[in-house]
Amino acid sequence: MIELNFSKGLVAAVILDETTNDVLMVGFMDQAAYDKTLATGLVTFFSRTKNRLWTKGETSGHTLELRRMWIDCDQDSLLITVKANGPTCHTGNRTCFYTEVEVPHAT
DSSP: OOOOOOTTSOEEEEEEETTTOOEEEEEEEOHHHHHHHHHHSBOEEEETTTTEEEETTTTTOOOEEEEEEEEOTTSSEEEEEEEESSOOSTTSOSSSOOOOOOOTTOO
16 A cells, blocks of 8 residues: 655645546645544645644635545655535635736747
């Protein structure tokens, strides 16, 4: 069984909507957040701002229900599909990725 490598610290977790495959957010996990996510079925992160475990939706009620999970080839990041119960972004937007950057020389 492939296991995550936490030797470099936190691992990135890219969160995708199970229905649309839209990227909803990116968070970070330590071993405890990863274990809690698997145990509860609710996506939990290590909040670098709060310096503690944080289950998405613990105050807003807008939880992320775990559906599927993949570990990347380097074993240091995750791709997680979820059922989002409400907007994901703290701004009230469905996704945290709603601001497009103008890219010079884009084709």
